[in-house]
Ligand code: HEM
């Protein structure tokens with residue numbers, strides 16, 4: 253962790269958080285065309301070009317690049333420490349959730365690319381299993397954020413709203 257430890261996320265970190273959120277939502281909403289195209293590939297057929305399939309592939313690559321940038325900025329600039337008022341077990345759970353989210357946001361595009369460009373069924377299965385785990389972790393993360401906002405009322409959501417200039 254760099255010194256001094258930041259007291260807030262930077263504006264760039266916050267923009268990246270919400271941009272990746274929107275892109276991930278699109279990946280989940282618009283997955284049907286690539287699922288159908290991949291079924292055709294598995295049956296030995298060649299699917300016709302579809303902009304929605306291309307969007308899934310391109311969107312996934314964009315997520316990979318933006319998440320890699322997030323991890324790099326996190327390492328170089330740091331992030332504000334988790335609220336001191338949280339019990340240690342809760343802080344550990346938050347850390348594990350955040351690291352797992354980063355890992356899956358990198359592993360999803362990689363497994364998707366191996367499945368799509370190499371026609372690899374094991375990678376496609378991994379992609380399917382991980383999309384369910386990622387969704388469950390996102391749900392847990394959102395519940396955690398809402399718990400802070402409405403039960404603990406410690407203003408945690410503000411940390412992902414207004415940031416430091418750098
Ligand atoms: C695709 C969905 C989402 C993903 C993958 C995601 C991922 C993450 C990650 C990895 C962090 C940790 C940042 C760090 O310290 O390095 C984070 C922080 C945060 N996220 Fe999300 N997030 C998502 C959606 C949301 C939503 C919908 C909300 C609001 C309801 C939210 C609220 C927050 C807040 C308040 C923090 C700061 C937590 C803290 O500083 O302790 N996130 N998010």
Ligand code: HEM
Nearest residue numbers: 279283286287290309312313360361364365368376380383
């Ligand atoms: C974070 C990025 C990504 C997310 C969140 C995501 C999400 C999804 C989801 C929800 C499905 C539907 C799975 C199902 O039918 O059960 C899917 C299928 C698929 N995705 Fe992705 N995807 C991502 C990146 C990519 C990339 C970059 C590629 C290719 C270069 C890709 C290729 C595929 C393929 C081939 C399928 C069909 C797999 C199958 O039916 O077994 N994905 N994706």
